[in-house]
Amino acid sequence: MVVLDGGGDRPVPEFGEKTPLEAAYTPNLDALAGMGINGLLHPIATGIRTGSDTAHLSLFGYDPYEVYTGRGPFEAAGAGVMGKKGDVAFRCNFATVNEEGEITDRRAGRIRSGTDMLASALNGMEYNGIMMTVKEGTEHRAILLLHGDGLSAAVSDVDPHKARTHFLRCEPLDDSPEARRTAEAVNYFVEESWHILRNHEVNLMRERDGLPPANILLPRGGGVFPDIEEFGRKYGLRAAAITGVTLITGIVRLLGMNVIDVEGATGGIDSNFSAKLTAAVSALEKNHFVFVNLKAPDIAGHDGDAALKKEIFERIDAAFTVILGAMAERDDIILAVTSDHSTPVSVMDHSGDPVPLLIAGHGVRPDDVAEFGERAAMNGGLGHMNGRDLMPELLNLSGRAEKFGA
Amino acid sequence: MVVLDGGGDRPVPEFGEKTPLEAAYTPNLDALAGMGINGLLHPIATGIRTGSDTAHLSLFGYDPYEVYTGRGPFEAAGAGVMGKKGDVAFRCNFATVNEEGEITDRRAGRIRSGTDMLASALNGMEYNGIMMTVKEGTEHRAILLLHGDGLSAAVSDVDPHKARTHFLRCEPLDDSPEARRTAEAVNYFVEESWHILRNHEVNLMRERDGLPPANILLPRGGGVFPDIEEFGRKYGLRAAAITGVTLITGIVRLLGMNVIDVEGATGGIDSNFSAKLTAAVSALEKNHFVFVNLKAPDIAGHDGDAALKKEIFERIDAAFTVILGAMAERDDIILAVTSDHSTPVSVMDHSGDPVPLLIAGHGVRPDDVAEFGERAAMNGGLGHMNGRDLMPELLNLSGRAEKFGA
Structure with missing residues (x-):
């Protein structure tokens, strides 16, 4: 075919x-x-x-x-991140935020190198029994995969899809405990990513070179791994x-x-x-x-x-x-x-x-x-x-x- | 048309x-x-x-x-055995088994005559409230119809589809009481068919003529009469x-x-x-x-x-x-x-x-x-x-x- x-x-x-x-x-x-x-x-x-x-x-x-179930799981699998049924995958951007958390560049200057090291630094976190896998994609793109029981893709985007605004809190989109639990994990992850990436060697080098640091990872478009x-x-x-x-x-x-x-x-x-x-x-x-x-x-x-x-x-x-x-x-x-x-x-x-x-x-x-x-x-x-x-x-x-x- | x-x-x-x-x-x-x-x-x-x-x-x-619902009910109706919704029909072979119950000929030498008398001898049995209808088909073929409450077609074949092996026990294929009840009835029927047919005049004549006796009836391919x-x-x-x-x-x-x-x-x-x-x-x-x-x-x-x-x-x-x-x-x-x-x-x-x-x-x-x-x-x-x-x-x-x- x-x-x-x-x-x-x-x-x-x-x-x-x-x-x-x-x-x-x-x-x-x-x-x-x-x-x-x-x-x-x-x-x-x-x-x-x-x-x-x-x-x-x-x-x-x-x-x-x-x-x-949305583009997330397919993009994740394409990047080599294979989830199991019920896992939730997000597409993410490496972005640049200032000290107040306001986004100054949604794509961190379309960063081309070093995202593998940044992704490694975030990979393997755990929160409340939820395992977090992070993998870089092309340029500023990356994948976040949540693995664990009781997850839901009914959560809002952290990426506001525009600059000059604070990154968003991930909110549950329905009343289920699963959506609440997932949103909490995403918010934990985003805060941690900011905390870890702002001081990462790759970003210190970028700042010395006058490039926008890729100092946060902003998830969007969550989707549940389907049972195909x-x-x-x-x-x-x-x-x-x-x-x-x-x-x-x-x-x-x-x-x-x-x-x-x-x-x-x-x-x-x-x-x-x-x-x-x-x-x-x-x-x-x-x-x-x-x-x-x-x-x-x-x-x-x-x-x-x-x-x-x-x-x-x-x-x-x-x-x-x-x-x-x-x-x-x-x-x-x-x-x-x-x-x-x-x-x-x-x-x-x-x-x-x-x-x-x-x-x-x-x-x-x-x-x-x-x-x-x-x-x-x-x-x-x-x-x-x-x-x-x-x-x-x-x-x-x-x-x-x-x-x-x- | x-x-x-x-x-x-x-x-x-x-x-x-x-x-x-x-x-x-x-x-x-x-x-x-x-x-x-x-x-x-x-x-x-x-x-x-x-x-x-x-x-x-x-x-x-x-x-x-x-x-x-499978070929059984349609073959039964074709042979003139009309069941009601919920009845279970099986296609059967008249076969030849030895004293140990091992099949020596799955088609009883493709018996051509006398199966009407053999089917008559088996027709009308009852077990546990289940009425059993038997009708001969062409050559070695026959139909078994079970009529009664609480039947299921989720039962295994008695016909092993090959010779040189013992005929099989009918087993329930799920945990339902209906499948167990149906399997029991089929096993009763098969044992009775052996018992009745081995001494039937038609078979005694066949043995005198050096032909394999049609001394058992082996059901397969059970299907429920559909509600059409x-x-x-x-x-x-x-x-x-x-x-x-x-x-x-x-x-x-x-x-x-x-x-x-x-x-x-x-x-x-x-x-x-x-x-x-x-x-x-x-x-x-x-x-x-x-x-x-x-x-x-x-x-x-x-x-x-x-x-x-x-x-x-x-x-x-x-x-x-x-x-x-x-x-x-x-x-x-x-x-x-x-x-x-x-x-x-x-x-x-x-x-x-x-x-x-x-x-x-x-x-x-x-x-x-x-x-x-x-x-x-x-x-x-x-x-x-x-x-x-x-x-x-x-x-x-x-x-x-x-x-x-x-």
Whole structure:
């Protein structure tokens, strides 16, 4: 399953009202569309404007309305902090506060180095039987994980999401003892982080260099680690994933997929698509299911850059040579190419428009579609599908579906 | 509603990548597709690999995840043993055991005659307020029905599904008193069956002839009779069914349809399709809804015999002359032709691929499809439908749908 992140789009005037994918020269994807069966996929359901996280959960066959508990746990897992069911994870910023506790820089000057030492200094605290894990992320980002009995994510953010104001107290958002207990632990943690970080060697050095010290950690967006059935167990598959995006890495880690690191896979527009798809083909030797996320189209969509998005599709298409080669050599590969959502360059954000889906491989009933694109997919033999129907269809075509009934 | 059992398929190389249905010469079905509206039907939902039983329930508008309680009750009803809600039915084998209770033949030499007398000898036992009904099936098969209060299907099989081992004790699979009570009754029954059958005249004769005696009855696959609303009551229709398959007969009996026996309707590849469809047209005189199952395509699919499957479609097509004739004479027939699942010859078992559906009759909006087949149906005006949408559509087209709202 190859996901062209944010791949769907809307008509672009400078492309004669074609979408970037339609305007791009994509002979390999077109050949796969011609071999296979095509359709339009609504990542969650018609018109639903999905996030990348919720959409991927849906593509993997989970109900995001049931298992998605907020971004915290998925970001935590992406950063390598795996909680257990009931643990509460927060995304955090290293920030700069003055002596009065007023925030002077929400991102501590987008601090780039030393956060590993700062996180270490905070890691392993305990309060009232609650264990606290802290792990640095990219730049000023970090994760706080609370582990213990009787926790709740119904607590307010400490990060006020703006500077020139005192950081906030974490407040319970309902009357439960769990929310009160969690809020107390968070407040204890924030005070301690200020106390410990203000005198930390990394910050003393930063102050000597005239840089804002990362002297407090501000949690936000708490979420409970969900009780998700592992993907491998759900489908009876050994599964691997290749992704350069922390959030998506978090999802596949939480689902128990084997995460494969690929040299040059950055999750950016400069990512080595060819290396990722080559690694995916190799991973089929030891796995039944291999997932690849290519983030670049989404980035171009958010930037509103139609020409870049078109060019990215052409580079991705060239990388598909390795997939076509593998499928010519062996007849047991069922390939799905789709997107997790549209990120139209005219919107510069996710939209709820459906995305093209192609499925190719031995046993597939081909339709008359000969091009991979939004409009061509309208005439495909798959018609319209919701994201959660994709895995059952792939299990069916690969001979891995269990029979219901006699 | 005519169901071509297991009719859907995948591309077959020797037919130039056409499916058996596409490769077959089917002028009558093509004419009906041309008159009518077409689409692809997912018997339960996209990619779901259905049994015949669960799929038929779905086609009749029931949720199989709700009403399907295992094969036992449907096989029982098919054999003419109708239980009430809460009764527990088992499929059984007449088997041969030695003096130590070790199974020497799981099918008692596939005994062909005398099982009616053996079943009679066991029928009508009572244990602890539980009434036991026993009825012979085809060859070595039989049904055991337990009727009484406080029963459960959460009990293990007595049949070990292999020979050279002692038959098993029926054990409760949960902690409920119902499961314990049911298991006790089953164990009592099995011991009694051994006791009664070992000395039965039929078996003494078999032993004299050097045949393995059918000296025990081994239950398996217990299921509770479901609480299914009768089809006729659900839709306000008088309904009849023509089917040669025990399992499907069981389903339509449980749904309260009037079962019509047709001379020459065997449920095999030699079945008289013409007689069945002629009987179906006649049955329209006294019924609002007539259902026909033609089992033969599924048999050819399971056998992996593409040429046979193609030939069967051609014979079925010829039989459709009587339907075309009836529809030319009267304008109140709404016809649906579809399948309960695909049984691709390349898979030799059911798959989750959708099946073609045609609906023809007065008032139907025809589309541009002029052929009855998997690929032609991709372009049909019905698009993709799930099995449970079929009955509402047929009620609508036949002017029998109730208005919801004002």
